[in-house]
Amino acid sequence: MLPDTPYGQGVKVIKPPQALDIASCEGSLVRNPDDTTEWGIFYNPKASQERRRFTVAHELGHFVLHRSQKPRFNCDKESVYSGADTVKGIEREADDFASNLLMPGDLLRAWLSQQSVDLHLLSTIAQRFQVSFEALCIRFIKFTELRAILVYWDNGFLKYEWRSSSAIRTRARIRRNGDPAEPPSGTLAADADIAQERDGLDLSAAIWCPEEASHMRVREFKHSYTARDRVLTLLILESAEPRAWDRSWQDRESLNSYDQFGSR
Template identity: 70%
Template sequence: MNTPPALNGAIAANKVHHWLRAWYGADVPEAIDLDVVRQMLPTTPYGKGVREIRPPVQFNDDAFEGLLARDPGDPQVWGIAYNGSVSPERQRFTIAHELGHFVLHRDRQPRFHCDKESVHSGHETMRLIEREADDFASNLLMPGDRLREWISNRRIDLHVLSAIAKRFQVSFEALCIRFIKFTPQRAILVYWDNGYAKYEWRSSSAVRTRARIRRSGDPQEPLPGTLAADASVEQAWDGVEMSAAIWCPEEAPHMKLREFKHSYTSRDRVLTLLLLESAEPRAWDRSWQDGETLDAVNWRQ
């Protein structure tokens, strides 16, 4: 007898989508109604032993992201709090994240307090469950089948990705990260914070072809000759073509990439998207087949 796969964020979110289709009796809206999910979950196998998840409440604190907690006076009731001072899109992701804790982790502890750095700076168990809850939220809010349909056979630029983010009612950054996981293109996304690389995400095809950005120091700074290093360029949503070797040291000089740039309002945070020409995995380097599956790099520990 085959053992069913362990429950994770993607599997759980896909099952919730299955229940949502039954709930609506038709296609699920592009922008998931999280209040419907909240009310529905206690009636499903994922809500066993729970009578109610109360409506989320705001709690405004710069260091606070979200909270899931069991009512100490009634173990069949759970509640969610979120930071109401952030964008509506961020609020939606936080609430979906807390619902992920409800589905995946509530049997482990009665309270989950999520701050902005817990996914990166907490102990290993905390980092794992925070990432699992993020994975649930991403799959719930941005289902892969729809995203794959919307990006297939299209020339991708930041205008296209921004439009998709609006359809899902998620942040531009969250959509870009999700895009990296589903695009068949060789793609790299870098998040810059105060002039230094904080995170790098690579698509599966970028991983297979060993495409990664050139290390220039620790902490990593934007590379000379790139839009990321040019402070006079705030936005490049249509992209600029250049030699891929400027960014990626193992790329041949004739290979090209298109660099896109988005600067946030404060200009101290920047997203760089690199779309590289197609290439086959290098015949002399098949190590990715033996276990390199990570698509994200944390540059600043």
């Protein structure tokens, strides 16, 4: 449909997504060098169905937002569906586009409002949207008004940390005990004997977040992947007022891809 809209101006066709087994690439958007009005999307066939869907949506985001910048986009696994600040801005924008496309905010808001948040609920919503659990959790962090932090651990060390806007405004961030950081002692993330905790465990927020007072509470959730060398930690902190003297969170706010799409 896009070539018939302003978002596909100058394009004759986007060919149906095709599998392409390239080890260094999770997905790509390519312009036909022999016909500049034709584009194609490729994805890693070894990825799960949910990952493939997100990859195609991510590349579609590049088509809508960035195709005027270059004729080819090769995206590795980290840039697709990571949402991390370490990847380039256009990759984060393509991730945001895919998240908005596959996990619409109005539906997400309706489903989240029906009951309290835990990993049971987030897993159910991920299945409804046909996206990976990780992608849904990242979308939840970017969408929620709760003070929430999502942490990805790889072989016992921190790889990514995502914070909700409320967590950023109140300067909530996890404790760093090294570089790279390890889970704080006394937490579910540090306990190798506990693989899953979908209902959550109530703790003092100060165990996780050094800026939090000892009387503040946090609920910790844990999801271990099959190999157990990769772990997701979800932290939902007790509500707190933004610190008026701290304006650093404003520097992190920028126009996201959804706003860009709408403003065109």
